[in-house]
Structures are given as structure tokens and as C-alpha cells.
Amino acid sequence: MRLNRRGFIGAGIATAAALQAPVVLGAGKPRVVVIGGGAGGATAARYIAKDSDGAIDVTLVEPTRSYYTCFFSNLYIGGFRELSSIAHSYGKLASEYGVNVVHDWAIGIDRDARTVSLAGGAVLPYDRLILSPGIDFVDGAVPGWDVSQQNKMPHAYKAGSQTELLKAQIESMPEGGVFAMVAPPNPFRCPPGPYERVSMVAHLLKQINPTAKILIADPKEKFSKQALFEEGWQKHYSGMIDRLGPDFGGGNVTVNPDAMTINIDGAEEKVDVCNVIPAQKAGRICEIAGITEGNWAPVDGHSMQSRLDENIYVLGDATDQGDMPKSGFSANSQAKVAAMAVRGALTGSKVFPAKYSNTCWSLIGTDDGVKVGAAYEATDEKIASVSSFVSQTGEDAALRMQTYEESIGWYAGITSDMFG
Structure with missing residues (x-):
């Protein structure tokens, strides 16, 4: 379903109003469904549940019970980490933050009825939907x-x-x-x-x-x-x-x-x-939802809201958003902006201007860490880079070791931020 000019203008007015006043949803709590439990989805689910203090019903749909981070998985290949060290469960999201964690595959989205269909037969209604499905591969790419x-x-x-x-x-x-x-x-x-x-x-x-x-x-x-x-x-x-x-x-x-x-x-x-490693595209559920253009899902950088459906937000690798790389750090940063926007739309809480950041660390050899990163701001056209940094060739061993140790601390921090 595409918006015509009148629908687009109306949607823009409705979206602006939603950021200023809570949605009227009757007696029940507003419902948010999050599909995908990685750096974007898990973070968004946790922040919406935590910051709304129980005012929003949050359901996270993720097929795997143990989530393995792609970031730091190369270090397991290199012998620097055990596989178990990059595996994380969803227990704290459920027990400490009240997120309803459903281990199943999302196989259908009815945007008019605002429902998500699961492979197990359940149908989940939503007032806002967050998609963070990561990537799939382009058929025939190799x-x-x-x-x-x-x-x-x-x-x-x-x-x-x-x-x-x-x-x-x-x-x-x-x-x-x-x-x-x-x-x-x-x-x-x-x-x-x-x-x-x-x-x-x-x-x-x-x-x-x-x-x-x-x-x-x-x-x-x-x-x-x-x-x-x-x-x-x-x-x-x-x-x-x-x-x-x-x-x-x-x-x-x-x-x-x-x-x-x-x-x-x-x-x-x-x-x-x-x-x-084939050419990539947004996770399949984005195509099923009809919110992709080409291989990716275009979003409004101010909120991570889909440009094709005002009730859907898209995070992380699946998005076409501008200058940010497709990374775990990016997804985590985008999730916090989306969580704030969704909470504002559903409860009337204050929404602050979007700001984003990203750093990508890489390990080349023992204690030889390098990094690249940037800060970003939202424009009406895209998420735009406003400053950047990168490690330099010829750096001494002490600085490279410091960069590697910094990445270890970041990993502990982001996984805690994702899963509690």
C-alpha cells in the first residue's frame, strides 16, 4: 500500500500530532510488537518497557532462544573468544522489564488490521510495530x-x-x-x-x-x-x-x-x-510488510519511522537511512531514537531531537585494534554524518592495545544495554 499525495499529507499531519499527544486506544494499554531480537530490536523493546514504566505492553518476537552477536564473532574464529561469550538470552528482558518474549517466526503483517501473524498460529495486534530483522541475501548474487x-x-x-x-x-x-x-x-x-x-x-x-x-x-x-x-x-x-x-x-x-x-x-x-558473503537486502519480513524500496526499507531519520507506513518503525541493517553504516552500534543507537518516538506517540511523553553515533572496532592481530566512527544528526532527507574519526596507520602498539581494550569494554556495555 503506497500513500498518494493526499494520504501522504494526512499521514504527515497525523504523525506530527502523534508526537504531541497520546494515541487514544480505549481502556487497554497501547501495544508495541518488536520483530527481531538483535542490537536494534532487543534495545528498543527494553527501552520502551523500561521508560514507559509499564504503561506500554511490549512483545518481542525472536525465533532463537540464544542470540549470537555478529559483532565479535570474528574474534571467535581467530581464537580470541569462546562461542559462548557471544551468546545471550532474553531472560532479563522478560523477568526484569516485563517484555513478553515470544520465540517464533513472524510470517505475515496486515498493515490495515495492524496485526502480526506468527508461524505457530498466533496473531499479535499492535498499535506500533518495530521491525529489526537484520539482513537476508540477494538471490543469485553469487x-x-x-x-x-x-x-x-x-x-x-x-x-x-x-x-x-x-x-x-x-x-x-x-x-x-x-x-x-x-x-x-x-x-x-x-x-x-x-x-x-x-x-x-x-x-x-x-x-x-x-x-x-x-x-x-x-x-x-x-x-x-x-x-x-x-x-x-x-x-x-x-x-x-x-x-x-x-x-x-x-x-x-x-x-x-x-x-x-x-x-x-x-x-x-x-x-x-x-x-x-553474498549481496544483502533487508530481512524478509520487511518485504512481506511491503515497506521496502529496492533492497532496503526507507525511514525518516528523525524517528526511524517507515516512510511507507506511519505505524511501523525500522531499525538497523534493514534500513535505508542515509550515512550510518549497517552495524550493531548503529542499530542500538537507532533503537533508542525509535523507542523515544514510539513512547511519545503512545503516551504523550517528551520527544527530543534525534542524535546518533557509531563506532566500528576491528582486531587485526593480537592487541592490534583499530576503529572508525562518526556522529550523526537527522535531516529531512536522511541521517547525515556531522563528524568522524578513524585510526591512523603507523600508530604505536600501546595505542592499538588501548583501542582493542576499549572494544572489549564496549561489547560488555552494549550487550548489557540490549539484554539487561
Whole structure:
């Protein structure tokens, strides 16, 4: 359902009014349903429940009982963390904040009736809906690969069993074997993520299989923190990593999971492990809801409200919002803005101007941490970057260690902010 000009103007007036006065909903509490329990959804559910002090009924729909963070999952591959250290449960959201946590799949959204249908048969009514489903993959993005092949050539871009599988495959590589990565085109979840992963794979191989090689097929001319990663690869893993960008066929790749081969611009390479990270799009529920344009869900940066439905808010990786990268930090930051906007619309509480921030840390080698980040403000067109920072090449070891330790503290902080 698209808004015509009259509907759009009316929706804008209604939205403005909603931010100034509570919605009249009869005798019952207003109901918020949140789909997706990651950095965006879990944070939004917790903040709405906590800050409304029980005035809003909050339901969180998330199929998994243990949530594995994609951020820091590469450190498990590199041997710096246990898998259990990135696993989190939803118990505190339920017991301490009163969030109704439902472990099920959302399979349908009726925007006119304002209901969510679950795979188990339940139908959840809502007054406001928050979608934070993360990513899905674009069909056919890497010829020869689809999700039915993910156990032969893992993506490991949804953390958990895929991460565990990829590490096990790396550890089983023959001596002097080849690890290949098919890197994704922009935009995608966690811009430095594939290159931190290469660093962590190299760190692991340097210990257990030092003559192994790493081959990256990359469709992008440049990537996040490129100078920092390339400096670190030369320092820690000299001669092990070879990246082929678009000038060398990195954008013309097919794979054969059965034969374990990768074809780069007509040249076929036999590999032992292949990490395929395909092109990405908003999680499927956004398409089902009809709130996507192209691969992503456009939102108003002032509130994270869908530009196609005033009763729906979208967070994190699934959004088309402007300058913010698709990261856990971004999703957490956006969730707090959306939670405030939703609470204001439903209870009449004060809504402050939106401000956002993001930092992405990456580990290149032992105690060799780097970061990039920015502060953002909302405009009528998008979320816009207003200041930024990035680690510099040539930094001393003490500063790099400090950056890594800072990331450890951030991880503890954000997961507490998400799950309580």
C-alpha cells in the first residue's frame, strides 16, 4: 500500500500530532510488537518497557532462544573468544522489564488490521510495530551459490552455527591449503567485517597452518579501513593474503560448492574452504510488510519511522537511512531514537531531537585494534554524518592495545544495554 499525495499529507499531519499527544486506544494499554531480537530490536523493546514504566505492553518476537552477536564473532574464529561469550538470552528482558518474549517466526503483517501473524498460529495486534530483522541475501548474487549450499560454503554472516562451522572447516584445512572469501558489494552488514574476518582467519592459520594461503575476490575498488588492514596484513601475515579487486576480476565470480572451486574472471581455483558473503537486502519480513524500496526499507531519520507506513518503525541493517553504516552500534543507537518516538506517540511523553553515533572496532592481530566512527544528526532527507574519526596507520602498539581494550569494554556495555 503506497500513500498518494493526499494520504501522504494526512499521514504527515497525523504523525506530527502523534508526537504531541497520546494515541487514544480505549481502556487497554497501547501495544508495541518488536520483530527481531538483535542490537536494534532487543534495545528498543527494553527501552520502551523500561521508560514507559509499564504503561506500554511490549512483545518481542525472536525465533532463537540464544542470540549470537555478529559483532565479535570474528574474534571467535581467530581464537580470541569462546562461542559462548557471544551468546545471550532474553531472560532479563522478560523477568526484569516485563517484555513478553515470544520465540517464533513472524510470517505475515496486515498493515490495515495492524496485526502480526506468527508461524505457530498466533496473531499479535499492535498499535506500533518495530521491525529489526537484520539482513537476508540477494538471490543469485553469487552464481553457483544459494542458502542450500551454506554448509559447504558458509556465509557466517548470521552468527551462531554458521560461525562455528566456518571455524571448524578452517581448522580442518590441509597443510598449505587455500581459504577463499567472496566479499560482498556495498551496502552490506558491518563494512569492516569481511576484512576483520580475513585477519582472524590469518591469525588462526599462522598458528596451525602457517603455509596456508588466503584469497579474497572482492567486487569493490576500496573497503572500510583499507590502509589499516593492508598495513596490518603486511606486518602480521606477510605473503599469506592475496586480494583481487574488480580490476583483477573480483567482481566476476562463480562458485561450485560440490567441486570446491571458485572461478574468478575465467580462472578456476581449487580451494579448501570458501566463505561466500553474498549481496544483502533487508530481512524478509520487511518485504512481506511491503515497506521496502529496492533492497532496503526507507525511514525518516528523525524517528526511524517507515516512510511507507506511519505505524511501523525500522531499525538497523534493514534500513535505508542515509550515512550510518549497517552495524550493531548503529542499530542500538537507532533503537533508542525509535523507542523515544514510539513512547511519545503512545503516551504523550517528551520527544527530543534525534542524535546518533557509531563506532566500528576491528582486531587485526593480537592487541592490534583499530576503529572508525562518526556522529550523526537527522535531516529531512536522511541521517547525515556531522563528524568522524578513524585510526591512523603507523600508530604505536600501546595505542592499538588501548583501542582493542576499549572494544572489549564496549561489547560488555552494549550487550548489557540490549539484554539487561
